[in-house]
Amino acid sequence: MRHFLVALEKREQQMIRPQQEMQRSIALQQLTLEIASLAPLQQVLNRICKTVRSLLQTDIGYIALYNEEKQTITVRASSGTSPHLIGVEQRLGQGIGGRVVLTKRPHTFTDYPHEARRDPEVEAAIDYEGIISAIAVPLLLGSDVIGVLYAAMRVQREFTTEEIDFLSSLASLASVAIRNAQLYDQSQRLIRVHQQLSEAALQKEVVESVILTLSSLLSCDVCLLDASGQILHAHFRNTQLDAECISAIVRHAKSSIQTVSGQNSLFIEQSNHKIMCSAIISNQVLVGILATVRTAEETYDAIDRIAIERATTLLALAISTQEIQQMNKFYLRTALLYQLLFRGEQEAILGERAKHLGINLWKPCHLIVSMCMTHALPPSQQEIINRMLRSIQLTLDVARFPLSTVDNTCLVAAIPEQENLMARAEEMHALIEASLPQTKVFTVISEPCNKPSDYRNEFFKCKNALSWHERLGRDEPILWAKSFGLAGLLFDVSNMDAIKAFCVETLRPLTLAEHRHAGNLLETLKAYLENESELRATASCLHIHYNTLRYRLERIEQLLQINLNDPGTRQALRLALLLNDTFQFV
Structure with a gap:
């Protein structure tokens, strides 16, 4: 009877195996179609996890991708787990996944709670999901590892060599699908970068619009500095640049002008920041510096660099256009004033x-x-x-x-x-x-x-x-132009010698007479002429007696040998006083 049951079980397995192979063949065909299609990376990762879980009949399927710069693997997608597993990070060489990346070979475990290779950084997440046994195979593209593919159970299970080989085959197809999806995501990012930056360049305030758009695309802080380090425009979310950072940015940007390189953007790593700066050059002159700032934990990829260099090109064009517009306005303003002054x-x-x-x-x-x-x-x-x-x-x-x-x-x-x-x-x-x-x-x-x-x-x-x-x-x-009054306008400066001679000849005797205590004859004459030769008005203006005024006027006639009753004489005296008040000849 026992032999009959064993034979029956073997026959049942023989009947099930073709069905499993057919299911696996169909799944592999679907995965091959996934490779040929254009789909976002996250969609492809989720599809692979579901396929692994279904074909190997495991409780969990998940993928961790390798970051070469940080030397870590990070869980990016899963099927049959809680959201807590997504984002778990493991250092290279640590735990099962870290060893898979280093050795590029599959690894298995059947009792994780007693596993000697437990990684303290991820064991909390593994224990939370209740994972007991699993297969981990490398995702290979040629000789390069791009991640690790896992099939896991919440109970003890011995995985067969056939299952390990099948998961490795599945991983080979998955690697191609993942790389295609990554390229698709990159192409979509590039399209989005060029579209949004091009739209920003068409806005009225081009510089501000490009900076704001770049900050949104890269999810980081962005600023535009002049050649001296003065911040002209900025979109800061969490960062404020100190003097040391600004000095480093300016120094690197200026040095890049002298460097013959295919790339214009330069990377600066400081204790708290990772900065990418790019020199903005117009007519072979440094007119600005574009800087993007991220925290020390964040990184820049190739698309980020392309976006920065694209923004740099647009800013250089915008600044050059602004300079041309300003110069046009400058020449128009210059021409306008020139026409006002000389053309009439x-x-x-x-x-x-x-x-x-x-x-x-x-x-x-x-x-x-x-x-x-x-x-x-x-x-x-x-x-x-x-x-x-x-x-x-x-x-x-x-x-x-x-x-x-x-x-x-x-x-x-x-x-x-x-x-x-x-x-x-x-x-x-x-x-x-x-x-x-x-x-x-x-x-x-x-x-x-x-x-x-x-x-x-x-x-x-x-x-x-x-x-x-x-x-x-x-x-x-x-x-002030009014300093020389009416005389400055009526008389040509080239005749100054004749003007001075006229003033001195006409008025000097009155100033000499003052030294003989004859009173202020020059002031008296000026007041007399200003009051239209009215004696009482002149005396009142000078605060002197009427007879004193008569004496002074007689003295003036004697010294100048003139007759103040003559209209022509009075006109000549007025002109001499006007010139003397302006130029102080006597």
Whole structure:
């Protein structure tokens, strides 16, 4: 009877084996189709785990993938377990899985609670799942290990050589499926990177949009620095860069410019951060540095590097475009002020051009004119000074100096009336003096320009005031155009010698008479003419007696040998007093 039962059992097994082989064959065919299909990595991993569990009739199937950089394997998918197993990490060489990666050979255990190769880092998770016995086979691609495939039971079970060989065969197919899925995920990430960064580059605020998008794609902190290390834009979630980090970023970025390399991005590892920085170069000049920051536990992969370099290219293009736009606006502003000062075009045309630049020419503005005194220099030296002034003009802040231009060793700027005029004049004067220390510079501030035609008139007054200032030997570096009043406008500075002679000849006797205690005759004459020759009004103005005034006027007639009742004489005296008040000849 016993022999009959054994024979019956063998026959039953012989009948079951073809069914199992057929099931395994169908499963292998399905896995082969999985390899040929394009599917996300996680979907493929889950499918493999379910296939292992079904074909080997085990309680659990799970996969751990190998991270070569960290030298660890991490459970990425499972079937028949709780979520606690996902994410469990094991170091290379530790436990069963770590040994499988090192030896590239299958390993089994039948009683894990008493297993000598237990790994303290993962045993809590294994015990939680109640795993007692298992097979672990390497996932191989050629000679490279990409992970470990497990089939496990919650009871003791002796796995046969046939089952181990079958799981190894299954692992070979699974390795190809996993690599294809990884490539598919990478391609999808690349597509997403290029699509989202390209969309960011089309936004109005390109720089901010690219930085925000890169931060979202890489799930890390991103910032843009200038060549000196100043943070221009940033999207920080958890990190604040200290001075040491910024200094390292700038140093590495500058060194990368001198290095001939296929990759523009550089990796910087510090105690608390892992930083990837990339130099942004426009016209062979370092215009910015893109930096991404992760914690010390996180890593960067090839897709991250591609995303960073793509963002760097877009930022370089955006910054270059901004520079071109700024230069276009700069030249338009320069041309506008030049036309206002020298061309005298129709106000409506100039006003429309200014409107496109956000400037209202009917809103009061003052001119600040800084002139380099270079009359004795040859034309070649004057041209060098003009170039220096144009360089200074480029550094002027448009918000404070909306319009500026350079002409004939003269830097001219127009600023709104509400600005601190003297502070702006001092700033511009200091810039020129610092750049041209050997050149004498004078700066003049105009009266308000209330309409386009005023700019040309006020510029003429400023240059005239500067000419008088220099001709009279005045030392004040900054002056107002109104300093020389009406006389400065009526008389040509080239005739100063004749003007001085006229004033001295007309008024000097009155100043000499003062030393003989005849009273302040110059002041008396001025008050007399200002009061239209009215004696009582003049006496009241000077706070002197009527007879004292009559005495002084007689004394003036004697000294100057004139008749104050003559209208022509009075007009000449008024002119002499006006010139003397302005230029202080006597």
